Amino acid sequence: DTGVSQDPRHKITKRGQNVTFRCDPISEHNRLYWYRQTLGQGPEFLTYFQNEAQLEKSRLLSDRFSAERPKGSFSTLEIQRTEQGDSAMYLCASSSLFGTGHEKLFFGSGTQLSVL
């Protein structure tokens, strides 16, 4: 079990630059989630994929944010024209589904973004 992998762990960028984060889920998981977490708060849902289809997007996901999951494997989250308010931890999770209706999420360690 290699777990969910996120890259990079830390990213420092200047305001106005574009950044891209990568998430590699657990290989047999077909669901993938992106969350954002600011200091002292719980994670907030951003978007969700079932295989390669993006099925849900939060209102938090402005048009500067775009996520993809080509071929239903790894996923990328891009932020264009970064703003200081984008500074946060970006978490990725993939999930196992059970016949009981239970879904167990496995989270990566996140990418910490700092926008200067």
Place this chain on the structure above:
Amino acid sequence: DAKTTQPPSMDCAEGRAANLPCNHSTISGNEYVYWYRQIHSQGPQYIIHGLKNNETNEMASLIITEDRKSSTLILPHATLRDTAVYYCIVRPRGNNAGNMLTFGGGTRLMVKP
């Protein structure tokens, strides 16, 4: 729209049981109670979940009241490594799109030597 209420922080002595409460008075009959925890600088980690019966696994026990309006997560012998933020979450049973986990503020548990 938080569906759960948890105390913001708790302390526990190492080796003692940690009992973390959660109120979910508006829970519906088809919603699970989930507990996740987040250790500093890591992503959240699944602990346990339940519907209406008490549950136990290698990490913890979950006690759900008969009316399902509250629950308690029990760490039987807390260690320093259990220091973390603990999140109680209710989520509809079923694997439909949109049943994502909604995190609140959680309880910051500090285990002290």
